[in-house]
Amino acid sequence: MMTAELAARxxxxxxxxxxxxxxxxxxxxxxxxxxxxxxxxxxxLSISTAxxxxxxxxxxxxxxxxxxxxxxxxxxxxxxxxxIVKLNxxxxxxxxxxxxxxxxxGILLVILSYHVTTPIREMSVLMTRSTLAVALSTVMLGMxxxxxRKKAVTQIIGFLAMENGLFFAATSATYGMPxxxxxxxxxxxxxxxxxxxxxxFQIRTTFDSLDLGEMEKLKEHD
Numbered sequence: 001m002m003t004a005e006l007a008a009r010x011x012x013x014x015x016x017x018x019x020x021x022x023x024x025x026x027x028x029x030x031x032x033x034x035x036x037x038x039x040x041x042x043x044x045l046s047i048s049t050a051x052x053x054x055x056x057x058x059x060x061x062x063x064x065x066x067x068x069x070x071x072x073x074x075x076x077x078x079x080x081x082x083x084i085v086k087l088n089x090x091x092x093x094x095x096x097x098x099x100x101x102x103x104x105x106g107i108l109l110v111i112l113s114y115h116v117t118t119p120i121r122e123m124s125v126l127m128t129r130s131t132l133a134v135a136l137s138t139v140m141l142g143m144x145x146x147x148x149r150k151k152a153v154t155q156i157i158g159f160l161a162m163e164n165g166l167f168f169a170a171t172s173a174t175y176g177m178p179x180x181x182x183x184x185x186x187x188x189x190x191x192x193x194x195x196x197x198x199x200x201f202q203i204r205t206t207f208d209s210l211d212l213g214e215m216e217k218l219k220e221h222d
Contacts (some may be wrong), residue, residue: 002054004055004127007051007052007054007055007127007190008070008127008128008130009040009051010051011051011127011128011131012130012131014044014048014051014132015048015131015134015135015168016134017040017044018041018044018045018048018134018138018164018168019110019134019137019138019141021037021038021040021041021044022041022137022138022141022142022165023103023104023106023141024037025037025038025041025098025141025142025145025157025158025161026102026103026106026144026145026148027099027102027103027124029099031084031089031151031153031154031157032081032084034127034154034157035080035081035084035157037078038072038076038077038157038160038161039072039073039074039077041072041108041161041163041164041209042068042069042071042072042073042076042077043072043073045068045070045072045164045167045168046065046066046068046069046072046073047065048131048168048171049061049064049065049068049167049171049176050065052061052127052128052171052175052176053065053176055127056127056175058175058176060176061171061176063125064167064176066169067186068167071186071189071190072079072160072164075190075193076160076189076190076193079193079194079197080153080156080157080193083153083196083197087153089151089153094118095148095149095150096147096148096149096150097133097148102148105144106140106141106144107141109137109144110133110137110140110141112140113133113134113136113137113140114131114133114137116136117133118133118137119137120132120173124207126172126173126175128171128172128173128175129172130174131168131172132169132173134168134172135165135166135168135169135171135172135173136165136169137165138161138162138164138165138168139162139165139166139169140165141161141165142157142158142159142160142161142162142163142164142165142183143162144158145157145158145161145162146158146159146162156196160189161163161172163189167185194197
């Protein structure tokens with residue numbers, strides 16, 4: 001039987017991989033590669049959730065892990081991949097801030113996250129207390145992806161990565177949210193994916209581009 005100490009070490013490794021994928025989303029220039037990184041992040045998150053469920057003997061975390069695996073590794077990447085093919089947007093991602101500057105900002109956000117979560121980690125007795133800073137860092141880095149990228153699709157990937165961080169934070173801080181909440185969030189994310197698809201097609205039809213700068217130009221003309 002796996003001991004709590006071993007489980008904590010494995011969970012820390014998974015947290016490191018989740019943080020690594022968050023940085024991968026920041027530096028990756030191709031949308032298809034960003035989708036692959038997002039799917040890997042979902043896989044690491046689902047394994048971590050299942051591990052916490054095993055150690056804490058909380059059955060609802062197994063359901064959460066299954067939902068994460070299904071939605072974040074298969075369903076959402078497939079939907080986004082379908083949109084990329086239909087909209088023919090395989091070219092390189094356009095960023096507002098260059099990659100070295102973005103990485104530097106990301107590192108500063110990670111340092112800030114560790115500083116902010118220090119009091120909580122010191123008071124917590126949970127196995128996942130050491131991963132709370134990583135969870136907050138993932139949220140911050142997902143938000144940064146949304147800020148520094150111009151394309152609507154890449155901003156949606158950043159939003160979903162930020163949601164991954166929020167889910168990871170809930171697992172790290174309190175061993176997950178109530179089942180009803182988790183099911184509701186999963187359904188909301190799935191519905192949002194379809195809405196995003198309609199939104200993308202509408203933008204492409206209207207502006208012949210998914211660059212949000214085109215809409216900003218329209219606002220300037222008004």
